[in-house]
Amino acid sequence: MAASSLFACLPAFAHTGSGSGGFAGGFAHPLFGPDHVAAMVAVGLWGALLAAPAIWLLPIVFPLVMAIGGIIGILGIPIPGVEIGIAVSAIVLGAMVAAGARPPLWIAAVLVGAFAIFHGHAHGTELPPGADAVAFSVGFVVATGMLHLAGIAFGQLARWPAGRIAVRAAGGAIALAGVAFLRGVG
């Protein structure tokens, strides 16, 4: 019964959490969710493709809006379809990168911000109760930011024609991975 109760608490898809507190636990938390990793890297890739000011605006907007989603999750306010929203974020953001979409900046910011709510909510509801809250929160916010920076770094390849193909292919791979997450894989 204890085991079934434990598994009943696990989210449906990839956000398994690290289960431990402190900075290391918080830092590992997003990295153990492939859906989260894919979407965060896609944010960085898209920012790099959109160039300034999106390249730095999106990584600033995301953590702040993610915190709002986290607060909603911590307060126990349910948002329907959080895990579906996270998977869809990988699909949409990956597709934007694959298509080389260049919408107005405010549309990109609103889109990324809307998905940040789902990611933040998932993190907020999975904060371990006994964790050193400050260190854990700093850990997972920094890890999320590092994933953005990884996407931005890879996105710099888009300065060259062959690199641009590689970046857009990476976006396509992320979108396909998102479809897999939606179907419960990962």
Add this chain to the structure above:
Amino acid sequence: MIGFIGALLHPLALPAHALALLGVGLFIGQQRGRLVALAAFAAGLAAGLSAIALGAGPTAAADVLLALTALTGLLLALARSMPTLVTAPLAVGVGIALGLDSPPEVTSVAAATVMLVGTGLGACLALAIVVAVSGYLTAGWQRIGVRIVGSWIAASALLVLALRFARGQLFDS
């Protein structure tokens, strides 16, 4: 960790204090009137630690410190130039809250005095280093990096405040 060295490192050993020092240090370093703000922080810290030495009881300083940390993170993310009339009171507030949230975990008066003095010096030294480093971050990409770190600081502090609220601990001294 006991002793003067331990007291010096005390502000860095507590994640909330280290986060506050990083946030307010980066913020002051990006503004004019750094010395005034540093002096304001030192004065606030001295006041907070003195209050502890004079027997001040439990306060909500930890939550005030988190709220001020979130505010400095947001101001960093916005990258707006602020007058000294804003930075100095903010620094005073962080100093007071950090001091009040640093009760010595020792029993003797002598050890407590060492802890309070060491904590004060350690916090001022750590802040001065962050302010100095931040002051050198003037290139475009460096300022963007500071804005991104500011958004991380704000997000982290806001999440912890929400967690404390959900647990019924917010402003519960």
